[in-house]
Amino acid sequence: xxxxxxxRDAAARELLxxxxxxxxxxxxxxxxxxxxxxxWHYDHVFLLHADPDVxxxxxxxxxxxxxxxxxxxxxxxxxxxxxxxxxxxxSLNV
Numbered sequence: 001x002x003x004x005x006x007x008r009d010a011a012a013r014e015l016l017x018x019x020x021x022x023x024x025x026x027x028x029x030x031x032x033x034x035x036x037x038x039x040w041h042y043d044h045v046f047l048l049h050a051d052p053d054v055x056x057x058x059x060x061x062x063x064x065x066x067x068x069x070x071x072x073x074x075x076x077x078x079x080x081x082x083x084x085x086x087x088x089x090x091s092l093n094v
Contacts, residue, residue: 007033007044015048019067020058023048031088034081045085 001010012025028046035042052069059067070076078086 007042008046011044011046018059018061018064021048021050021055023050032081032085034084036081043081045082047089 001007005013006025008025008028008030011028012023015021015023015028028048031045031047033042033044057067057069072086
């Protein structure tokens with residue numbers, strides 16, 4: 001996050017920078033916030049509905065090795081926080 005940048009705004013910016021997916025900050029639904037004291041930061045998780053048949057992924061980032069859409073059952077291993085967030089998404093009325 002940049003100085004004085006809100007988490008939702010940072011997520012929308014990073015989403016575009018890392019995946020080429022353009023979304024308004026208001027389109028991102030907060031799912032969870034996780035404090036990681038060992039890394040001295042917080043993770044913020046947001047939900048965005050996107051149709052993979054319409055929304056094309058592209059990355060020019062050196063931070064991303066491989067970028068693709070996955071069915072939920074076929075996701076690669078997730079961090080504990082990401083796995084928990086997916087569980088929360090499943091329990092939300094979305």
